[in-house]
Amino acid sequence: MARTTGSNGEETARRIDEVALKLFAQKGYAAVSMREIAREVGVQAGALYNYSPNKQDLLARLMIEHMEALLSAWDAQNPSLLSPLDALKAFVLFHIRYHVERPDHVFISYMELRNLEAENFAKVEELRRQYEAALKAILKRGSIDHLFNIADVHVTAMAILAQLTGVTTWYRAKGRLSQSKIEEIYTQLVCQSVGAQPSEEV
Amino acid sequence: MARTTGSNGEETARRIDEVALKLFAQKGYAAVSMREIAREVGVQAGALYNYSPNKQDLLARLMIEHMEALLSAWDAQNPSLLSPLDALKAFVLFHIRYHVERPDHVFISYMELRNLEAENFAKVEELRRQYEAALKAILKRGSIDHLFNIADVHVTAMAILAQLTGVTTWYRAKGRLSQSKIEEIYTQLVCQSVGAQPSEEV
DNA sequence: GTCTATAAGCGGATAGAC
C-alpha cells in the first residue's frame, strides 16, 4: 500500500499521532516500535522521522499537548466566577467528562512519565502541578468560607484527583451505569468527602 | 565478580526477585532487559534462567505473590468481627500501611497488567477482584445497617481504592506530613465520603 | 514526503563446559 505519489503530509501527521497514542496506551511506550507505528499508519518506518526527530519526542509531544489542552479547557470554564461548592461540582463533571472522552491520553500521561527524559518530564510535571493547583484553589476557597470541612487541602486534592481519574480504569460506555449516573454518584461522593452541606440538586 | 564456586541458589533467587521488582517499578517491564537484571544481581544473564523459564514468568510471579500476600494479610485482620465503621477504618489503615511499605509491588501490580499474557492476567485479576470484594462487603454491611450513605457500592469501592492507592504516588517518608497524620486525614476523608456519622477518635 | 537499504547494537533465550 505504498503511496509515495499522492502522499499527504498533514494527514500523515494526524494519523501518526492517532496511531502512536493508541499503541502507547495499549502496550506501553517501551513495548511499541517505530516499525509498528509505521505499519499501522501505512508508511515505512523511515517516514516517521519527517514528523518527529525521534521516538522520545513523539511521546513527549503527545503528553505535553494533552496537558496543555486540559488546562485550557478548564480555564475556559471560568470557575472562579462560581461559589466554591458549584466550582467543585463543575470540576468533578469537567474532569470525568474530559477524561472519559480521552482515555488513551489520560493513560499515557500517568503511565509513561517515567519514560520521559528529564527535560520533557519537567514540562509535563509543571503542567500537572498547574492542574492540581486549580482544584486546590477551589478547596481553599471553600475551606476559608467554612463551607467545607477539610483536614488538609493538599491531601484532599490528591485524593479527589486519584478517585476521579480512576474512573477511566473501569468505566465502559456500555456498562451497568450511564455516564451521567456515574457523574452523579461521584459528585455526591466528592461533596461528602469534603464535608459540604447536603447539596441542592445538581 | 564471578563467583561460580561458592554460588548460592537461595540467595540468588532472593536477589533476582528484589532487583527485578525494583527495575520493573523504576523503568517498566518492557524497558528492562534480562541482562540489566543480571548485571545488578551480579551474575550473567544465562543464570537467570535457572530461576524463571522466561522473563514473563518472572513478572507474573512477582505480581501474583504480591496479591496473594496482600489478601492473606487482610484476612488475618478478621475484619468481619468489627462493626462496619470500624472495619472501614481498619481497611483504610491497613491499605495505606501495606501499600506505603511496598511501593514497588503496588506500582508494578497496577502498571504492568497489560504486559501479562492472558493466563497470568486472569490470575492477577481474580486476586484483585477478591480484594475489591473485601471492601465492598464492608460497604454493603454499613449500607444495610443505614450507617453509611452510599449511592452505589461498586463505584464507591472503586473510588476509595483509587484514592488510597494513590497515596503511594506522592507519599514521601520525609515529606511535610507524617504517615500517621496522612492515615488520620484519609480516615476522615473516607468516613465523610461514605456519609458515616462523625467518628469517635481513631 | 516517502521509499529502500543499511548501519550498529540490543533483545530473549539456549547449549554446553566447568
Place this chain on the structure above:
DNA sequence: GTCTATCCGCTTATAGAC
C-alpha cells in the same frame, strides 16, 4: 548453579534515490 559463547530477530535511526 554459573559461566561463556552464540543464534538470530528486532531495535532506533540515518543516507540517499525518487
